[in-house]
Structure formats: C-alpha cells, structure tokens
Amino acid sequence: MASITFPHAIEKLGGPNYAKWAYEMESVLRYEGLWAVTQNNDPQPDAATLGDGATNYDLYKAVQAWREREDKALAIIKFNTDYTLSHHFPEKATAAEAWTALAKAYRVPGVIKALALF
8 A cells, every 4th residue: 555645744643742743733734724624613614604696516516625624634633643542533523523632632731731841
C-alpha cells in the first residue's frame, strides 16, 4: 500500500504533546480553510441557509462541498494523531467531535499549565 505524504509537517499527537500539537494543528486547519468546521461554525447547509431561489441542485452542491470540508478536516486530525489515541474518536465522529474529544482528554487547565512552567 502506498503511503500518504502529508504536506504539513507536525509531530503527531501522542498525548503529552497536546498543547504544541493543538497550536500547530489549529494553524494547519486555518491554512486549509477548515478551522470553522472543527469549531461547529460551519454547519451543514440546508434549504433555509441557502435562501429563496436556491434549487435542489444548489443544495446538493452546497452539501457536497460541506461534506468535503468536514471529511478533509477530520482526516487531517486523524492523520496527525497517533493510532493508539484513536479510541477518543466516536465511530462516526465529526471533525468538531474529534477536536473536542482530544481537547477534553489532553488539554491541561490554565492554572495547572501555568504551574507546570515553573
């Protein structure tokens, strides 16, 4: 099987490196135009969001474009997370669910993080 070369070189999330990984991953997702997907700020389009005059084809194309963004964001997160941490992803996780699950599992609260620096 051919290997996939990822264009953004960051260290995979292994757990303890979460702060650095999250900082770099946010930069990658922003660069790719996908950060909003991970923050639930890019909902799946529907007829109401497209407005009056939108055709079924317009809705189809908008949903397909959204699915591509969602799939790409989730793939980038997964490609950059060690396989041993895959248990944090629900079976059919969205990019936002994956981002939130990893943050919940590995983000260090501010006070503890500040104390760790000393």
